[in-house]
Amino acid sequence: MTRQFSEDELFVITLGGNAVLPVGKSGSIDEQFNLTRATMSHVADLSKTGLRMVLSHGNGPIVGNIVIRNECASHLVTPMPLFVCGADSQGGIGFMIQNALRNELYLSGSTQPVATIVTQVEVDAKDPAFENPSKPIGPFYREDEARNMEEQKAWVMKEDAGRGWRRVVASPEPRRIVEWDVIKMLVDGNVLTICAGGGGIPVRMSKDGLLKGVDAVIDKDLAAVLLAQSLGATGLVFITAVHHVAVGFGTPRQRDLERVSLEEIKAYQAAGEFPAGSMGPKMEAAIRFLEGGGKEAIVCAPEALHDAINGKAGTRIYA
Numbered sequence: 001m002t003r004q005f006s007e008d009e010l011f012v013i014t015l016g017g018n019a020v021l022p023v024g025k026s027g028s029i030d031e032q033f034n035l036t037r038a039t040m041s042h043v044a045d046l047s048k049t050g051l052r053m054v055l056s057h058g059n060g061p062i063v064g065n066i067v068i069r070n071e072c073a074s075h076l077v078t079p080m081p082l083f084v085c086g087a088d089s090q091g092g093i094g095f096m097i098q099n100a101l102r103n104e105l106y107l108s109g110s111t112q113p114v115a116t117i118v119t120q121v122e123v124d125a126k127d128p129a130f131e132n133p134s135k136p137i138g139p140f141y142r143e144d145e146a147r148n149m150e151e152q153k154a155w156v157m158k159e160d161a162g163r164g165w166r167r168v169v170a171s172p173e174p175r176r177i178v179e180w181d182v183i184k185m186l187v188d189g190n191v192l193t194i195c196a197g198g199g200g201i202p203v204r205m206s207k208d209g210l211l212k213g214v215d216a217v218i219d220k221d222l223a224a225v226l227l228a229q230s231l232g233a234t235g236l237v238f239i240t241a242v243h244h245v246a247v248g249f250g251t252p253r254q255r256d257l258e259r260v261s262l263e264e265i266k267a268y269q270a271a272g273e274f275p276a277g278s279m280g281p282k283m284e285a286a287i288r289f290l291e292g293g294g295k296e297a298i299v300c301a302p303e304a305l306h307d308a309i310n311g312k313a314g315t316r317i318y319a
Contacts, residue, residue, distance in 0.1 A: 003310045005051045010187070011235040011309075014056040014224040015039060015097075015302075027065065037100045039239070039302040044104035046306050047112065047192065054187055056227060057097060058220045059089040059198030064138020064167065071153070082169065083201055083213035090118050090197040097194050105192075114192045120178040120211060121200025121218055121226070127172035135171035135217045136277070140164030161277030170216040172202060174223045178211065180230040187231065199223040221285035225292070234295045237308070238282045243301045245283070245315040247273045257315045262290045265317050290319040 043055070066088050070079040080088075094116030102114045133156045141149065146157035146165035160166045177183070177196060186193045199218030203211040221238065228236050244256035247268055266287055274280040279299075286297035300307075300314030308314030 010233045012228040013237040016240040040100040042305040063089040082215040117195040122176040123172040125204040129172040130170045133168045136166040
């Protein structure tokens with residue numbers, strides 16, 4: 001049975017970077033487009049149900065690659081700061097999603113418009129995150145390669161959940177979606193809107209009210225919560241590489257979670273079931289969203305999106 005949605009329901013759907021460039025892939029543009037098209041085919045199918053939704057996305061692997069290109073070409077072209085690299089990733093990934101989604105809708109006979117908004121997110125310049133970089137970006141390195149990066153480029157490198165070493169940058173708390181009112185106008189006008197990509201472009205406000213870019217990468221899951229709260233969304237969906245949230249992950253006691261309460265998730269989080277390098281940020285985001293008035297948070301793989309929304313797949317966390 002297909003779920004029926006009311007006009008006052010709105011879902012924010014945030015796509016992990018692996019929906020565009022999974023770990024271990026070559027990163028060619030054809031490969032990225034193919035992966036994006038596959039994911040957008042499921043989003044297009046969901047749009048036929050009448051669900052009002054807003055899309056967001058990560059940029060973890062890609063923004064790191066943009067920074068590397070900057071570094072490699074620095075003898076020819078002046079390198080851009082990290083916040084501009086973030087804006088570049090928003091535009092590039094947003095274009096791929098917009099293009100793929102528009103085409104999938106067209107093939108299904110839909111004329112619903114699609115638009116990407118380059119989105120700024122305000123942060124506090126005094127956020128303690130600037131003193132303790134923690135957000136991984138870019139590719140994985142061996143430990144010896146990471147040590148060389150620390151010496152040669154003065155990058156901060158940390159081991160990432162047993163998968164290798166990565167560069168880490170400041171990840172301040174998102175405070176305000178600058179363009180939220182424009183996004184709301186588009187959503188109210190039935191435009192499928194892609195926004196707050198990569199957590200948004202971090203900016204700080206000066207005393208005279210002007211915005212200035214800040215070198216950082218905001219956690220895209222926490223930015224998605226802020227976006228959802230700003231728009232009054234009822235649901236928040238995390239599209240990722242796995243079909244379920246699990247406890248005891250990677251151990252003989254591993255158990256997939258299907259339908260779980262906010263209080264249960266908080267208990268699992270407090271017990272250390274969700275490491276910072278994997279499911280931790282998503283569970284923190286789900287908790288914030290539900291404690292802030294959201295009705296449900298869902299974690300699922302791209303191909304399970306339609307079934308997950310209908311309660312037949314994925315992990316559903318309810319308030």
